[in-house]
Structures are given as C-alpha cells and as structure tokens.
Amino acid sequence: MNLIIIFTVLVSGVDIGGRVGVAFPTAGINRYTRSSTVIGLQTGYSFKQHRLELGYSYLTFPGRVNIPYELNIYHLSLLYENEFFHRPAWGISAGAGAGFGFIRRSFNTGLENGRAPNASLVLKFIQHEGRSRVSAGLDNMIFFEKTGSGPALTYFPMLRAEVAYVF
Amino acid sequence: MFSERQNFKAVLRLIGVFVLAVLIFGCSDRTLFRAGSNYFPLNAGRSWKYLIGDDTVYVEVRGDTAILNRGCIQVDRNFAPEYYITSPTEVRKLIIETVPRPGGEDTVEYRFGLRYYLPLVEGNRYEDRFDTTLIYGLDTINYTHLLTVNVGKIEPVQVPAGVFNDCYRLDFTETIMKDDTTSRLWVEWLAPGVGVVRRLTGSDEEVLVEYH
Numbered sequence: 001m002n003l004i005i006i007f008t009v010l011v012s013g014v015d016i017g018g019r020v021g022v023a024f025p026t027a028g029i030n031r032y033t034r035s036s037t038v039i040g041l042q043t044g045y046s047f048k049q050h051r052l053e054l055g056y057s058y059l060t061f062p063g064r065v066n067i068p069y070e071l072n073i074y075h076l077s078l079l080y081e082n083e084f085f086h087r088p089a090w091g092i093s094a095g096a097g098a099g100f101g102f103i104r105r106s107f108n109t110g111l112e113n114g115r116a117p118n119a120s121l122v123l124k125f126i127q128h129e130g131r132s133r134v135s136a137g138l139d140n141m142i143f144f145e146k147t148g149s150g151p152a153l154t155y156f157p158m159l160r161a162e163v164a165y166v167f
Numbered sequence: 168m169f170s171e172r173q174n175f176k177a178v179l180r181l182i183g184v185f186v187l188a189v190l191i192f193g194c195s196d197r198t199l200f201r202a203g204s205n206y207f208p209l210n211a212g213r214s215w216k217y218l219i220g221d222d223t224v225y226v227e228v229r230g231d232t233a234i235l236n237r238g239c240i241q242v243d244r245n246f247a248p249e250y251y252i253t254s255p256t257e258v259r260k261l262i263i264e265t266v267p268r269p270g271g272e273d274t275v276e277y278r279f280g281l282r283y284y285l286p287l288v289e290g291n292r293y294e295d296r297f298d299t300t301l302i303y304g305l306d307t308i309n310y311t312h313l314l315t316v317n318v319g320k321i322e323p324v325q326v327p328a329g330v331f332n333d334c335y336r337l338d339f340t341e342t343i344m345k346d347d348t349t350s351r352l353w354v355e356w357l358a359p360g361v362g363v364v365r366r367l368t369g370s371d372e373e374v375l376v377e378y379h
C-alpha cells in the first residue's frame with residue numbers, strides 16, 4: 001500500500017491554477033447578448049497521460065446595444081482529459097466531462113435564477129516546463145434542459161487559456 | 168502498478184457515473200431555453216387564430232412594408248392592418264390616436280410606440296411615454312400617452328391550441344391624459360416561439376385556437 005502511494009506521488013501530480021477566456025453565445029441567446037469574458041480556477045490530478053480536472057468558471061454575457069441586460073453563468077465542471085499526443089515539453093489532450101451551471105438573468109428590475117446540467121468536450125494544447133503547466137484550447141459547453149417539447153440544447157463554445165502550478 | 172491502474176479505472180468509472188447522473192438527474196429551470204427563445208415571432212406567412220367568446224379573430228403576418236420612412240412588418244388582424252417594427256431588443260407598434268374637433272378629427276399621435284422590451288425577464292418593468300400639447304384656438308391642453316408594462320411570473324397556460332409552458336405574463340396599463348383621463352388594462356401571456364396565447368381585457372378573454 002505504501003509503495004502504491006509513493007509510486008503515485010512519483011508519477012502523478014496535483015496542479016492548481018487559474019483560467020481566462022472568451023465564450024460565445026449561440027442560437028437565440030446571441031440575439032440579446034454579446035460574447036462573454038470568462039475567468040475561473042481549476043485543480044487537476046495527473047497520472048501519466050490521464051488527468052482529472054475540477055474547474056470553476058464565471059461567464060458574463062453583456063446585453064447587446066447597451067441594453068441593461070446580463071446573463072451570468074457560474075459553472076462547475078469535472079473533466080477527464082487524455083494527453084493523446086505527448087512530447088517532453090508539450091502535448092495535445094482531449095477531454096470530456098460534465099458540469100452544472102447556476103444561471104442568472106437580469107434586466108432592469110427583472111431577475112431570474114436557474115440551473116442546468118451540461119456536458120463539456122475539450123481540446124487543449126499543453127506546455128509543461130518545470131513546475132508550470134500552461135494550456136490553451138477549446139471547450140464546448142452543451143447545456144441540457146427539459147422542455148414540454150423535448151430536450152433543449154444550448155451550446156457555448158469557449159476559448160480559454162490556463163496557467164497552473166504543479167506540486 | 169497494476170492495482171494503481173485499476174484504481175484509476177475505478178475513478179474513471181466513478182466519473183462516468185457522475186457524468187451520467189448529472190445529465191440524467193440534473194434538474195433545470197429552463198432559464199437558458201427562455202433566454203434564447205423568441206416570444207414574439209413575426210415571420211411572413213405565420214398566422215394565429217383566436218377565439219373571443221363566439222367571435223373568431225384571424226391574425227396573419229403579411230410581410231414587409233414601410234411607414235414613416237421606416238421598414239416595418241404588416242400584420243393583419245381580421246383584415247385590419249397593424250404595423251410593427253421588431254429588433255432584437257424591442258417590438259414597436261404603430262399608434263394612431265385621433266381626437267374629435269369641430270369640423271373633423273385631429274391626429275395627435277402617429278408613431279411607433281414601444282410594446283415589448285426584450286428579452287423578457289421576470290420582474291422587469293418598463294414604460295413608454297409620449298407628451299405633446301394640443302392647441303384649440305386660445306386653449307392649450309397637455310396630452311400624455313403612457314404605457315406601463317410589468318413582466319410577471321412565468322407560468323404554463325392551457326388554451327384550446329394546447330398547453331404552453333414557460334409563458335410570461337405581461338400586465339399592461341395604458342393611460343391617456345388630456346382634458347380627461349382614460350385608462351385601459353389588459354394582460355397577455357406570451358409563449359416561446361408562438362407569441363400571444365392568451366389575452367385578458369376586462370371580462371373579454373382571447374385564447375389561441377391554432378397557429379401556423
């Protein structure tokens with residue numbers, strides 16, 4: 001058991017860092033909002049080419065033509081990533097996972113709060129150097145909601161960059 | 168090594184179960200669905216049939232035209248034309264108000280007034296105000312047309328055309344102040360992708376029977 005723990009410590013690592021990015025509204029949402037800035041935090045656990053990531057992102061979509069409308073999403077996600085193309089200093093990884101978004105819409109005196117589950121598909125370019133881990137890539141967030149006429153999907157593509165410290 | 172891999176696979180399986188559980192059982196409030204829906208779709212060829220008591224009202228989008236040098240959409244309501252300007256953030260309707268005076272009528276309002284301020288968000292309140300002065304010989308009368316709208320709760324609405332979820336209830340109060348003051352109140356329920364499904368004006372109820 002001790003050997004397993006020592007081995008795990010040697011070949012795996014925990015990293016913690018932050019992220020910034022931009023997310024784009026699609027479907028009907030882009031009628032009312034512009035692209036969103038994204039900020040967040042993430043922590044990952046790596047084992048060889050595998051990585052698990054727990055992340056938090058805050059997306060804020062401002063209203064179009066200066067209307068006082070805002071759509072905010074507070075998003076938690078759990079992802080599995082596989083660095084399928086690996087070089088000593090860099091690599092390319094693909095990942096998938098699920099998350100949950102806490103949604104807030106505000107417009108003048110109006111306010112709505114909601115929540116929705118989502119799936120994420122991620123493709124990243126990663127650079128490892130010393131204790132730093134830098135990545136940039138595309139995150140496709142697809143939210144699922146049940147409506148009277150079947151499921152409604154809302155898609156937000158997101159470009160984001162992450163910087164992390166590897167322990 | 169082998170057991171470590173097994174552990175990792177077990178973690179992955181656990182995540183798989185978590186992902187499935189989130190997607191299957193993760194409840195939603197359809198907030199994003201409402202945020203992306205069009206609650207007042209005016210596309211050429213669309214039509215709605217309403218019932219007010221025993222009377223039938225046919226509403227049909229005729230297409231684009233121009234009024235006051237602005238592009239607008241003509242909508243026929245029982246063959247009487249109404250004109251709307253739509254943009255992502257608002258819907259305006261042509262208002263024509265006349266007042267009688269000796270020898271004929273005066274048009275005091277001929278403008279596109281705000282009807283829906285979009286997107287609809289529960290609890291929002293907006294108004295559209297128009298002020299002018301009417302001159303009758305030596306007399307001057309201030310004229311004000313005020314429309315106040317409260318975006319009320321989200322609720323399902325059952326009408327002959329079916330059950331519509333995620334409908335916004337809009338309470339309209341229209342006041343015209345001149346030498347006297349007149350007020351009109353009505354309530355509309357708007358469904359996503361459909362438009363008005365129910366309208367209550369005093370004791371008159373207008374309900375959607377079918378739409379295309």
